[in-house]
Amino acid sequence: MTEQERIMQGYELAQNYYSKWGIDIEDVLKKVDEVAISMHCWQGDDVSGFENPDGQLTGGIQATGNYPGKARTAQELRADIDKAMSLIPGKLRLNLHAIYAETNGQKVERDELKPEHFTNWVNWAKAKGIGLDFNPSCFSHPMSEDGFTLSHANDEIRNFWIRHCIASRKIAAYFGKELGTPAVTNYWIPDGYKDIPVDRKAPRERLLDSLNQIFEEPIDEAYNLDAVESKVFGIGAEAYTVGSNEFYMGYATTHHKLLCLDAGHFHPTEVISDKVSAVMPFVPGLLLHVSRPVRWDSDHVVILDDELQAIAKELVRGGYLERTHIGLDFFDASINRIAAWIIGTRNMRKALLIAMLEPTDYLKELELKGDYTSRLAVLEEMKTAPFAAVWEYYLMKNQMPVGTDWIDEVKRYEKEVLLQR
Template structure:
């Protein structure tokens, strides 16, 4: 049987449970994943006075062929996008500005330095998201930025964050879809602090200054991202989960949860429903922590599936901004983008193909035997045949055929980069 014939057979299996598979594929096509640009160059960026990677961030590995300039990065993204079904967004950091050889400090970045990204996105029907880059800088080397005791340093990062939000607003206006501008800082201490309160008070005041400057929510959405610890901030993180949850709630910004930014025994899937009860929108950075926030390429594991289930079965596809955040320098970078993004979409497809109303009803009735039995049986339903058909109708390679295209691109393009 060909892909279409297998799809028709598989579709009947799901239809027995009231799942409209054709409608599922229509809805899946509307979901935009925010694909992070920094997988393509190991979070190096294109600043003229390029800084050493710092702030507890590490891209490990030395696989050849990383992007060395904006043109190569966009070319690599084009290749990855040709292997990923659907229309999505690209997530940029401030360090990906193009300043035509001019040294521009981060508190002076302007929308015009991203016009090439906007034009590229327009031509492809993509959206753009954005992040101020509050790391890898001499004003972040001692581990504190927006919570620093030195007001001059705090003010520098406040100006940078405001400028970044204006760039996000510019993206939204130009591309006709809102940009999520997400703020994350590495602030913390390596050893036990003698004062946890004062740095958090300074961070709160800095954030209030940043968000006092209003942008149009039609074009720019603001989010803040917590973290439990980092390299060099093992004992204390200023921007903890509790801090940002309270700040977001009181100041009308979106809380962003990174799947690697919690204690190893915590899972983000369990937090989503709780957050949706109190916020109109939430945001995710989906990564794969291995023992720590190691930013491994996401695989189709149980936690990824649970994250997708929580989004889908709570009718929250339009309320959860899904972004990716991993950077593996030990494998082909186009393959990393492709594997991770396809897995995120597969997880959403699997969740949409699940008879969620039936399973909810069984739980409400206390029928835990049938609930567990059906949840286990659906793990081996023919979702793969639905996925292959979805790839085919979106004109991207089905199954493992995309690997050959990555190999060809590596031989033709990446192997020439020294």
Template sequence: MNVKERFKLAKEQYEEWGIDVEEALEKVKQVPISIHCWQGDDIAGFEVDQQELSGGIDVTGDYPGKATNPEELRKDIDKALSLIPGKHRINLHAIYAETNGEKVERNELKPEHFQNWIDWAKERGLGLDFNPTLFSHPKAADGLTLSHPDAEIRQFWIDHVKASRRIAEHIGKELGTPTLTNIWIPDGYKDIPSDRLTPRLRLKDSLDDIFSDEISKEYTIDAVESKLFGIGSEAYVVGSHEFYMGYALKNDILCLLDSGHYHPTEVVSNKISSLLCFSDQVALHVSRPVRWDSDHVIVFDDELREIGLEIVRNDALDKVKIGLDFFDASINRVAAWTIGTRNMIKSLLYASLMPNDKLKQWQDEGNFTERLATFELFKTMPFGAIWDYYCELAGVPVENEWMKDIHEYEKTELSKREA
């Protein structure tokens, strides 16, 4: 039975529940996912004096074929995009600047250093998002940046973030779609601090200085990202969830939720609706923690499905900016992008094929038996047939075919790269 025949039979089953399958396909088609460039080179970047990875971030594995220059990285992203349905965005860090062999400090970066990325994105009709890089640098060696007690070091990082926002504004203007500029810092302490307040006040002052620069909201969207702990900051992180949620809501910027940045018993899916009560938009970095913030490739698990459900059933597809943030060097990196991004899209399609109105009604009526039984029923509905049809419509390989492209790309491209 071919893809269209399986789709027809599956569609009939969903339609028995009053679900408009064609409408669901069209709805998901409109949602761009911001795909992180740093999966392709293990967050190395292209700085002239490339630093060892730091800031509580670790990438494990040495699978062959890592991108070692901008051309290879963009080529790998192109390959991944050819296997992912829909039109998406690419998320850059400041360390992916191209300076033609010249050493340019991060606080001196300019839009011209990202022109190759802009031209590449423009040619493909892609949007770009941006992140200042406040790690893997001598001035962040002690794990402190915007909250540093040394005013000169704080100013360096303030200037870097200001430069990043100007770059993002330029990118958004060039591409005709606003660039999400997300600030994450590694600041924290390994052991119990003797003063929690002062570093947070310094961080607040630094952010106030950064956002005092007037940047066009037509071309940029500002976001701040929290974390519970990191390697080397196990006891205390300055930019906690409470700090950034308060700062974001008070200053009308986005609070970005990373699904790996919370206690193992906390889930981002439960936080989305809370923020939507008070903020017009929310940003996500979807990752998969295994025991800690380990940034595993996202799989189609319960939490990913819940994230998709929270976005779709609350009519928030245009309110939640979905980005990805995982990195795995133990498997083929192009496959990692493909697996993770396809799974993120699957979660949105899965949620769009649920009888969400009925489920909400049963909850309000206290009919929890019907609700639970229906949740369980839909876990075995023929979702795979709908997904394969969606992929075929988008001109990308169906679920049991795309790995053939990965094997071929590994043979013709990745295997020829030097380790």
């Protein structure tokens, strides 16, 4: 039996299984293929960027490890992303930070960045037929050394970061106009105190004023969508974070902004899958930063764990996919960086497929009837449903390596390209 015959045999058996639950697999595969996942450029170079690639990361950001082959230039980074994307099925986007501007060796301050500094990224995205997302980079800069940016008490410093964020919005709108799909621009700042502050009020008032200035100029949502991102704490900001969950939830609901939920930005006992349905009635939509915290906001590579599946199921069960922008946010310098992209992004797609193969309507009927016994039994049964056979067929259909066959391709690229750097 050939590999293709084995995959088709498994798929036919899976079709028989899922048809008993009223699930049309071909319809599911079309839907899952169209869900856009925004890959993050910073996995490829450990969040170094091109402004000061040898500089030290600040703002609670840390990439550990020294695996060979880190991208050093925009050309190398785009080549690595190309390789990763060639081994990932489904619709993709790319998420950029402002520190990935290409300034041709010229010193350009972050508040002076312009669309022209991202022309190469836009041309690359056009050629691939994908959209771009964006983030102002409010960290790892002399103006952020004391841990404050948009909530800084010094007006000169605060205004610098306001100008940077305004410039970032204009760059994102340029992406949207050129690529025909709105860029999601996410605002996260590291502002906070290491130890217990006396005045919790003033920094938040300054942050509120900064955000209002940043968003003062209307931008067509066909080109740009703004999102705000909270955090519980960061390194150096353990006692107090200005942009807390409550602050940004209030801002998103009252100012018609997307709310960003990062899987690593809450207490270890909290999960963002439980928050989706709680906030969706009050915000225009969500931006998800799918990551994996290990005891803290450590941004480990996404694995197919319970929480990843719970996030995907919540989006599918609630019908939230159209109002949700899925982005990835992890960086691991201890393993092959291209493999990290492939593993994490494939797992996000796998989780969505598992969610779409669930007999959700039937389960909701059982729940409404109060038949919790059957609900539990069916949920447990679905854990051993033949999802893997459908996933293999999906990969083959998309002319992608099946199983772990992609590892050989990555190892070849590592030997021929990464190890030559």
